[in-house]
Amino acid sequence: MALADFEYGDIIHRCFRCGYCKFPVNWMDVNNCPAYARYRMETYSCGGRLWLMRAWLSDEIDWTEHFAHIMFSCTACKNCEAKCPLRFNVDILNMITAAKGEMVERGTVPPVVKEFLENIQRHGNPYGTPKAKRGDWLDGTGIKPYEGQDYLYYVGCIGSYDTRAQETARALGAVLRAAGVSFGVLGTKENCDGNEVNMLGEKGLFEVVATDNIAQFKDLGVHRIVTLSPHSYNAIKNEYPRYEGDFEVLHYTQLLRDLISEGTLDISKGFEAQVTFHDPCFLGRWNSEYEASRAILRAIPGITLIEMEKNRDSALCCGGGGGNFYMDLLGGSPDSPSRIRVREAYKTGANVLAVACPSCLTMLEDAVKSEELEDKISVKDISEIVATACGIE
Amino acid sequence: MDPVYEALVEIVGKDHVSHQAEELFIYSWDLGTTEPHRPDYAVSPRTAEEIQKIVQLANKEKTPVVPLGGGLSLAGLAVPLKGGILLDLKRMDDIIEVNEKARYAVVECGVSQGKLTAYLEKYHPHLTHSEPGAPPAATIAGNLAIHGQGDLAHPYGFSTDMINGLEVVLPTGEICRFGSCALGADWFTLHPLPDVGLFLGWGGTTGIITKVSLRLFPCKKIRGMAQFVVDDEELVPEIIFKLTHTQMVEDIIAVSQAIPPVTSELHNFLINIAADSEKELEFKLEIVFDDTLGEYIHRGDGGYSGFTRGLERPQVSKVSDWRKGGGFEYVGSIMPIEQYPECYRRGREISERHEIPYTVLARCIGTSHAMMFSWTYAFNRAEPETIEHARKALHETDDLALELGGTIWKPGLYGQGLVMERLNPHTLTLMKKVKQLLDPNGIMNPGNWEVQ
Numbered sequence: 001m002a003l004a005d006f007e008y009g010d011i012i013h014r015c016f017r018c019g020y021c022k023f024p025v026n027w028m029d030v031n032n033c034p035a036y037a038r039y040r041m042e043t044y045s046c047g048g049r050l051w052l053m054r055a056w057l058s059d060e061i062d063w064t065e066h067f068a069h070i071m072f073s074c075t076a077c078k079n080c081e082a083k084c085p086l087r088f089n090v091d092i093l094n095m096i097t098a099a100k101g102e103m104v105e106r107g108t109v110p111p112v113v114k115e116f117l118e119n120i121q122r123h124g125n126p127y128g129t130p131k132a133k134r135g136d137w138l139d140g141t142g143i144k145p146y147e148g149q150d151y152l153y154y155v156g157c158i159g160s161y162d163t164r165a166q167e168t169a170r171a172l173g174a175v176l177r178a179a180g181v182s183f184g185v186l187g188t189k190e191n192c193d194g195n196e197v198n199m200l201g202e203k204g205l206f207e208v209v210a211t212d213n214i215a216q217f218k219d220l221g222v223h224r225i226v227t228l229s230p231h232s233y234n235a236i237k238n239e240y241p242r243y244e245g246d247f248e249v250l251h252y253t254q255l256l257r258d259l260i261s262e263g264t265l266d267i268s269k270g271f272e273a274q275v276t277f278h279d280p281c282f283l284g285r286w287n288s289e290y291e292a293s294r295a296i297l298r299a300i301p302g303i304t305l306i307e308m309e310k311n312r313d314s315a316l317c318c319g320g321g322g323g324n325f326y327m328d329l330l331g332g333s334p335d336s337p338s339r340i341r342v343r344e345a346y347k348t349g350a351n352v353l354a355v356a357c358p359s360c361l362t363m364l365e366d367a368v369k370s371e372e373l374e375d376k377i378s379v380k381d382i383s384e385i386v387a388t389a390c391g392i393e
Numbered sequence: 394m395d396p397v398y399e400a401l402v403e404i405v406g407k408d409h410v411s412h413q414a415e416e417l418f419i420y421s422w423d424l425g426t427t428e429p430h431r432p433d434y435a436v437s438p439r440t441a442e443e444i445q446k447i448v449q450l451a452n453k454e455k456t457p458v459v460p461l462g463g464g465l466s467l468a469g470l471a472v473p474l475k476g477g478i479l480l481d482l483k484r485m486d487d488i489i490e491v492n493e494k495a496r497y498a499v500v501e502c503g504v505s506q507g508k509l510t511a512y513l514e515k516y517h518p519h520l521t522h523s524e525p526g527a528p529p530a531a532t533i534a535g536n537l538a539i540h541g542q543g544d545l546a547h548p549y550g551f552s553t554d555m556i557n558g559l560e561v562v563l564p565t566g567e568i569c570r571f572g573s574c575a576l577g578a579d580w581f582t583l584h585p586l587p588d589v590g591l592f593l594g595w596g597g598t599t600g601i602i603t604k605v606s607l608r609l610f611p612c613k614k615i616r617g618m619a620q621f622v623v624d625d626e627e628l629v630p631e632i633i634f635k636l637t638h639t640q641m642v643e644d645i646i647a648v649s650q651a652i653p654p655v656t657s658e659l660h661n662f663l664i665n666i667a668a669d670s671e672k673e674l675e676f677k678l679e680i681v682f683d684d685t686l687g688e689y690i691h692r693g694d695g696g697y698s699g700f701t702r703g704l705e706r707p708q709v710s711k712v713s714d715w716r717k718g719g720g721f722e723y724v725g726s727i728m729p730i731e732q733y734p735e736c737y738r739r740g741r742e743i744s745e746r747h748e749i750p751y752t753v754l755a756r757c758i759g760t761s762h763a764m765m766f767s768w769t770y771a772f773n774r775a776e777p778e779t780i781e782h783a784r785k786a787l788h789e790t791d792d793l794a795l796e797l798g799g800t801i802w803k804p805g806l807y808g809q810g811l812v813m814e815r816l817n818p819h820t821l822t823l824m825k826k827v828k829q830l831l832d833p834n835g836i837m838n839p840g841n842w843e844v845q
Contacts, residue, residue, distance in 0.1 A: 013775040014719040017424055019463065019530025027507030027529040027706075028515070030483060039408060040437050040484045042419045042464070051422070052415055066413045086714055309515075333408060 001102050003057040008095045011088045012054045017047035021080035021092075024314030032310065033080060034317040034337035035073040038330045043070050046080035046092060053099045063103070068110050071100055073329040075337075076199040077317035078285035101201025109200075112327045117202050120209070124191040125157040126326045135187030137166035143173045146184030151176075151255075152222045153183045154236070156229040157192050158325065158358035164365060165358035169228055172252050172383035174392045176226075179265045181255070183226065189216065193227075195235035195282070196323040207243065210235070214245035224248045226255050228383070230282035230357045231321075237287065251283055253292040253356050256386055260299050267389035270301035275385075276308050276350035278341060278364065279315035280357035293356045293382055300389045306348045316341050318367075320359040338367035346377050353379045397454055401436055401478070404446045409437040409484070420461070420479045425722035426772065426784040427469025427805060432459065432479035439484050441560060441568050441603040448601070449566040451478055451836045458564075459838045460597040462535025463505060465527050467722045468805040470539065470596045474840030483532065485603065488512050495581045496520060496609040497557045502534035502602050506543075507706075509533060513609070521545070521612035523552055526756075529706060534602040539803040540594035542765055544644040544665060544704075545610055546758045547637065552607075553593040556583050560604035561592050564832035572606065580606030591827060596803070597838045599831050613667035615674050616643075620698035621662040621686055626734040628694060629660050629755070633730050635685050637760040641677045642666050645757040649737060651750035652715050660737075665704065674700075715750065718773025722783060723752075724790040724808070725767045728799035730757065733764065735797055740768040743789050747782040765802060766794075809842055 003009050022045055024032045031037035036045040043052060049070060055061045074096050081089050103109050104117070119128040137160055146152050153176065159169035176183050194209035213236075217225070225247050227233040233251040240247065259265040275297055283289045290312045297305050310316050319330040319337035330336050342364055345353040353368070355361045358381070365379040401410040411417075412434050421429035433456065438444050451458045457477025464471055473479050485503040491513070492498075500509060507529025513520050523543030525536055536543075541552045549555055558572030558580040569575075571590075572583040583606075592600050623629065629647050636645050644665035651657045666681065668674035682690075682697050689695030713721040728736060737753050744751035752769040768790045772783040791808040794801050795815060801808040813821060825844035831837075 011717075013773070014714070014717055016714075016719050016721075018465070018528040020528060023507060023529060026511045026514070027505070028511035029508060030486065030505050030530060041409075041411060041416055041435060041481065043411075043415045048419050051419060055418055061414055061418050064414060067415050070415060088717075335408075 001057065003054065006057050007098055008091055009057070011091060012050060012095055014086060014088045015047050015050040017042070017051060019045070019047065020083045020085055021046040023083055024310045025083070026314065028309060031340070032314065032316055034075050034077060034319045034330060037316070037337050037340055038073070038319070038333060038335050040335070044073060049074065049096055050092070053095065056099070063108050065110065068103055068108060069329060071096065071103065072110055072113050072200070072322065072327065073324070075281070075317050075319055075321035075324050075330070077281040077321050079317065082285050082313050097199060097201045099201070101203055104200065104202045110327070110329070113200060113323065116323050116326055117197065117200065117205060120192045120197055121205055125161055126192070126196070126323065127157070127161050129161050132188055134160045134190055137169050138185065138187055141170050141173050142177070144184045146186055146220055146222070148221050149184045150182035150224060152217065152220070152225045153185045154193070154225050154227045154232050155185060155190060156227065156232040156358065158362065159228045160190065162358065162362055164362055168358055168361060168381035168383045171381065171387040171392070172228055175256065175265070175383060175386050175390060178390050178392060179259045181259070186216075191216070193229070193232040193235045195231040198235065198239060199322045206239070210240055210243050210245065214240055214243055217245065217247060222247060224250070226250045226252050228252055228358060230280040230287070231359065234282040234286050251289065251292070251356070253283070253296060253382055254289065256382070257292040257295045260296060265386070265390060267300050267386060269389050269391040271385050271389045272302040273352040274304050274306055274350045275352045275354050276306045276345050276348045277311070277354045278308070278318065278345065278360055279312055280355065280360050281315075281317050281321055283356060284315060285313055293354070296382055296386060297354060300385065306350050308344050308348055310344060316344065318360045318363040320363040325359045325363055336367065338363040339370055342367040342371050342373065342377070346371070346373055351377055352385070353377055354382055354385060355379060356382045397450070397456065398434060400450050401434055401447065404443050404450070405436055405438050409439070411435045420481070421472065423467065423469040423472045424465065424720070425467035425469060426720070426780055426787065427472050430472050430474050431476065432473040433476045435479045435481060437481045437484045441562055444480065444562045444601055444603060445566050445568055447478060447480065448562055448564065452565065452834050455834055455836065457836050457839050458601070460601045462503065462532035462538070463527070463530045465531045466535070466539055466803055468803050470803060470805070470841060477836070480601065482534070489604070490580070491517055491520070491609070492579065492581070493517060493520065495579070497581060497606050498522070498609055499580045499604060499606045500533050501604055502532065504533050505529055506531045506533065506536070513612070519612050520609040522607055522609050523549060523555060525552070533605055533607060537593055537602060537605060538595065538597050542756060542758055546756055546765070547645050547760070548643060549608070549610065550759050555608040556593070557581055557606035557608055558583055559592060559602055559606070561600040561602050563600050564837045568603070574606065591831065596841050598842045599828065599837060613669045615669070615702060616665065616667045616704050617700055617702040618704060619664045619666055619678070619682070619700040621664060621682070621695055622698060623660050623689065623695040624658065625694060626660055626737045628689065629733040630731045632662065632686065632689070633757050633764070634761045636664065636681065637757060639680050639685055641680050646754060647733065648754040650752040651744070666700065713752070713769060713771050716771045716773045716779065718771065718775060718779065720774045720780065720783070721769055721771040722787055723767045723769040724787055724794060725765050725802035726794035726799040727758070727763050727802050728766045728794065728797065730755070730761055730764045732797050732799065733766065736766045739793050739797070740790065743768065743786050743793065744770070747786040749782060749786060766799070806840065813844060
C-alpha cells in the first residue's frame with residue numbers, strides 16, 4: 001500500500017514528535033508508553049512509530065522484522081491518545097492498528113503474531129489449546145450453562161485457559177452465585193471475544209469472530225452480558241454494535257459495585273490489607289471506568305486503599321495489551337512495563353496489588369516473581385478479594 | 394560482524410544499542426527543517442561511566458559522538474551531520490537530590506523539564522525551577538547546552554545563569570566536575586573556582602553534560618497569568634521596562650500572531666504574577682496594573698484582560714499546528730528590548746513574503762537587559778514547498794537578527810556560519826583552540842560550531 005492509499009494518509013504527517021504521548025497526566029515520568037519504557041529508543045514511542053509508518057508507506061524505509069517488532073510492541077493502551085494535545089489524537093491508535101493490519105495483509109508479521117492469530121482462527125483462543133478444554137475451569141463450580149438466565153457470564157480466553165486466571169473466573173462465579181445473580185456460561189461453546197485480533201489489525205478475522213459470537217448470543221437469547229475481562233467488555237460494548245450486536249454489557253466490577261451498594265452482596269467478612277489498584281487500560285482509558293473498582297475496594301471492611309502515583313488515566317499499562325500477554329514483545333527486562341508497574345505498586349507500601357483484568361493479573365503476578373517481591377506484595381483480582389470478603393473459600 | 398556495534402553492546406547491553414535502519418532513520422531527523430543525516434549507531438546509555446567508555450571507543454575509532462536530549466531544539470543541533478554514534482541521553486533521568494534549604498536540585502542529564510516540574514510540585518511545592526516554553530520532554534541539560542531560558546528568566550536570567558555545578562564527560566573521556574561538587578562538597582555553588590564554563594551553549598560540541606545542579610527558586614502559593622494588550626508595537630519596550638521596574642512579576646512575554654485574525658496586529662502581554670496570600674496578590678496587581686499600566690488603560694492605548702490563577706504548560710506544538718502539518722521551526726534571537734517594534738514589523742514582512750501567517754514572541758530576560766525574540770514559521774511536512782518556504786524564511790530571519798544588532802539563539806548551521814563570520818577574530822581563534830584542546834580528534838557533534 002502506498003501512502004496515498006493509506007486510510008490515514010492525510011493526517012499521518014501531523015505528529016510533531018513533541019513527546020507529550022510518553023507522559024502521564026502530570027509529567028512525572030517520561031515512560032508512560034509501555035513500549036517506550038521497555039526500550040527507551042524513540043522508535044518505540046508513539047511519535048517514532050508514526051514517523052516510521054509514514055516512511056514505510058513512502059518507501060523511505062523497507063519492512064524489516066525489527067520494524068514489525070516496533071509496531072506490534074504497541075499494547076494499544078491509549079496513553080498516547082490521552083496525552084497528545086493535537087486534535088488528530090483520536091486517530092493515533094487507528095493509524096497504528098491500520099499499519100499492523102497492512103502487515104497482516106502482506107503476511108509480514110512477527111512469527112509470534114502469526115501464531116497468535118492462527119491459534120484464534122483454528123482454536124478460538126490464542127494458546128492453541130483445544131476448544132474442548134475451554135470449560136475445564138468450571139469443574140466443581142456448580143456454574144450452569146447459559147440457558148436464558150439474566151446474564152451471560154462471558155469469561156474470555158485468559159480466564160478460561162490460564163491456570164492462575166481460572167481462579168478469578170471461579171471466584172467471580174462463586175460471588176455471583178452468592179449474590180443470587182441469575183447467570184450462565186457458554187463453557188466449551190465460548191469463543192474468543194476478538195478484542196486483541198482487532199487491536200492487531202486483523203479486521204477480517206475480527207469480523208468473523210464478532211459475527212459468530214453475535215449470532216450465538218442471539219440464538220441463545222442473550223440480552224445482558226457480564227465480562228470477566230475488560231478486553232471482552234471493550235469488544236462487546238464498542239465493536240460488536242458495528243455488526244448489529246447490541247447487548248447490554250457490564251464489566252463485572254460494575255455489577256459487583258451495584259450489588260454491594262444495594263446490599264445484595266454480604267462483604268462483612270472483609271479483607272485485611274493495604275491495597276493499591278492498577279487501572280486496566282480497557283476499563284480506564286478505553287471506557288472511562290475508573291470508579292467501579294475503587295468503590296468496591298473502599299466498601300470492603302479492612303481495606304486501606306492507597307493510590308499509586310500514576311493512576312486512572314495516568315496508569316502505566318501492564319504491557320499485556322495488543323496480544324502482548326501472549327506475544328511478550330515487551331518482556332525480559334527490568335524495564336518491562338509489568339516490572340516497572342510492580343515496583344510502583346510496591347513503593348506505595350501496599351501488600352496487595354489489586355487488578356480487575358485477567359491479563360493484568362498474569363502479567364503483574366509474573367512481574368512480582370521477577371522482582372522477587374513474592375513475600376512483600378501479592379496480586380489479587382478484585383473478584384478474589386470480594387470472594388474473600390464474602391467468606392467464600 | 395561490526396566491531397564497533399559489538400563494543401557498544403558490551404558497554405550498554407543489547408537492548409540499548411542499535412544499528413538497524415529504523416533507529417538510524419528516526420535519529421537522522423530533527424523536528425524542524427534540517428535535512429536528515431543518519432547516524433551509524435544509536436545508543437541509549439544509563440551512566441556517565443558508560444558514556445565515558447563510549448567516548449573512549451569513539452576516539453579510538455575516530456567516529457563522531459552526538460549527544461541528544463529531548464531532541465526539541467528544532468534547529469538541527471543534534472542531527473548527526475557526519476554520522477557516528479548518536480547518544481540518546483533520556484535514560485539518564487534520575488532526580489538525585491533536592492536540597493530544600495540551599496534551593497537546588499541535582500539531576501541526571503536526561504531528566505525532562507516536565508519530570509522536574511511534577512517532582513517539585515509533589516514533594517517540594519514551595520520550590521520551582523525556570524521552565525522553558527518547550528514541551529515537557531525537553532531535558533534540563535539540553536536546555537543548558539543551548540543557553541535556554543524559562544519562565545523565571547526575568548528575575549534570574551538564562552537557565553545557564555542558574556547552575557551550581559556540572560558533571561561532564563570530556564571529549565577525551567575524563568569525567569570532570571565543576572563547582573563545589575568538584576571539591577567533594579555539596580552541589581551548592583559554581584563559583585568562586587576559576588571559570589571553566591566551556592560546556593554551556595556549545596550544543597554538545599565540547600563535552601557531554603551528565604549531571605547538573607540547578608538552582609531552584611521560591612514557588613509562591615498563588616501563581617497565575619495576567620494579560621494586557623496594546624495595538625501599538627512602539628509601546629512594547631517601555632511597557633516591559635516599566636514592568637521590570639516594579640520587580641513584582643515573574644515572567645513577561647509579549648506575543649503577536651496573525652491567527653486567530655481577531656488578535657492579529659495586537660501585542661498581548663502574558664505576565665506571570667505570584668503571591669503567597671490574597672493580600673500580596675492584590676498589592677502586586679495594584680502596583681502592576683493600576684500604578685504602572687494604568688496610564689495606558691486611561692489613555693485607551695491598552696487593555697487589561699484579567700488574571701487567571703494557575704499556570705498552564707504552554708502547548709507549543711498545538712498553537713503552532715495551524716497548518717495541520719506537523720512542523721514548525723523558529724529563529725530565536727537575544728536582542729535589545731528596544732528592537733521589539735522593528736523585529737515585529739520586519740518579521741511580518743518575512744512571513745508575508747513566504748505566505749506564512751506571522752507569529753512573533755518576546756520574553757524578557759533579566760530586568761530589561763535583553764529579550765529572547767522569536768519568529769515562528771509553521772510548515773506542512775507533507776508539502777515540501779512549505780518546508781522550503783519555512784527554511785528560506787528562517788535564513789532571512791537569521792540575517793535580520795544580526796542586522797538588528799541581536800545574536801542568534803541556538804543557531805542552526807546557517808546561523809552559526811553568519812555568527813562566525815562576524816565574530817571577533819580573536820574570539821574565533823580562542824574558540825578553535827578550546828575545541829582543539831578539548832577534542833583533539835574532533836569527535837564531538839562535528840559540523841556544529843566548526844571554526845575553519
